[in-house]
Amino acid sequence: MINFVLIPIFAIFLLLLIFSGIFVVRQQTSAVVERFGKFTSIRNSGLQLKVPLIDQVAGRINLKVQQLDVLVETKTKDNVFVKLKISVQFQVRKDNVYDAFYKLESPHDQITAYVFDVVRAEVPKMKLDDVFERKDDIAIAVNRELNEAMQSYGYDIIKTLVTDIDPDVQVKAAMNRINAAEREKVAAEYDAEADRIKIVAKARAEAESKRLQGQGIADQRREIARGLEESVDVLNNVGINSQEASALIVVTQHYDTLQAIGEETNSNLILLPNSPQAGSEMLNNMVASFTASNQIGEAMKEQNKKRIEDQKRNNKNDS
Structure with missing residues (x-):
């Protein structure tokens, strides 16, 4: 009776023993x-x-490629x-599983320490603008140092990537103001x-x-002068002298002007004087003005001629 009880127990123990010697290792x-x-x-x-x-x-x-994000604050x-966010992509070599398992207690802490050390050695050598422009140089320096240490x-x-650069809030606000001022300056130049x-x-x-x-x-005055000249020539051909022809033309223009003013019903223009003698008086005044101007011109010519002769005589006496 006891044997019948022990046999199932022994069988179960044997199965458990067999199954405890079997295990599965996942891919990678x-x-x-x-x-x-x-x-x-x-295994x-x-x-x-x-x-x-x-x-x-x-x-x-x-054995998969893993990523560790490290946030480093430096000056x-x-x-x-x-603040710089450094993303480190790393992988355990299949041939060095023993070293990866037994030599490092916490690989993440080890990588983080190296990242802090390299970043805080490189960034203090750069100005803020250079940090943005040369972030690839920072990533290369971190990658090189980590490879030498972790192999x-x-x-x-x-791969090592600088995925984020976050200055102080006040610094970012100042940079935005500078950028806005530069853009406003360019816009003002274009507007000007x-x-x-x-x-x-x-x-x-x-x-x-x-x-x-x-x-x-x-051109208008030239054509008017040409028309007056032709009119005077026509009147001279019929026996009217130049003075009479001029008087006739002035009177004709006077009445043409009165007619043009009368055609405009809403015109407020008044021609003064508007008597027939006005044309004759205007012609006499014009003739008198031309005569006076000719006399003044001739007198000025005589004075200039005399002054030039006196200068020549003085220069001849001095020599």
Whole structure:
């Protein structure tokens, strides 16, 4: 009766013993097996066997590419505190699982310490603007230092990136104000240039308008003079002398002007004087003015001629 009870118990114990000697290692993972606390082997992915109750899986190592984000606060050369986020991508080499498992207690802390050391050695040499412009140089320096330090522990540093640069809040506000001022300055320069172009174009247009207006007035006066000359010639051909012809033309123009004023019903223009003698008086005044101006011109010519002769005589006596 006792044997019938012990047989199932023994069978169950045997099955448990067998199953305790079987374990599975996942893909991209390595398992470290120890026997009585001493390293025996490294098992890779798949179904694995170990000695039951004697061998133990001490730990598992992830062989995938991992990322560690480190936030470092440091000071730049121009005394600005800035926070840098450094992303380190690393991987355990499959051939160095033993070193990665037994040589480092906390690989994340080790990598973080190296990142702090390199960043706080490089950034204080740069000004804030240089930190933004040369962030790749910082990443290369961190990558180089980590590779040299972590290879002996079985780790490969795949990539190091400076993913964020965060200056102090007041510094960022000042930088934004400087940027806004620069943009306003450029905008003001463009506005001033546009205004200058408008002013120059307007001045050129006005100058061209004045030139064409003056040319039109000159052409108008030239045609009027030519018409008066032809009118005088026609009157001379019928036996009217120049003075009579001029008087007739002035009277004709006088009445043409009165007629033009009378045609405008809403005109407030008044021609004074408007008597027939006005044309004759205007002609006499014009003739008198021309005669006086001719006499003054001749007198000035005689004076200039006499002054020139006196200068020549004085120069001849001096020599």
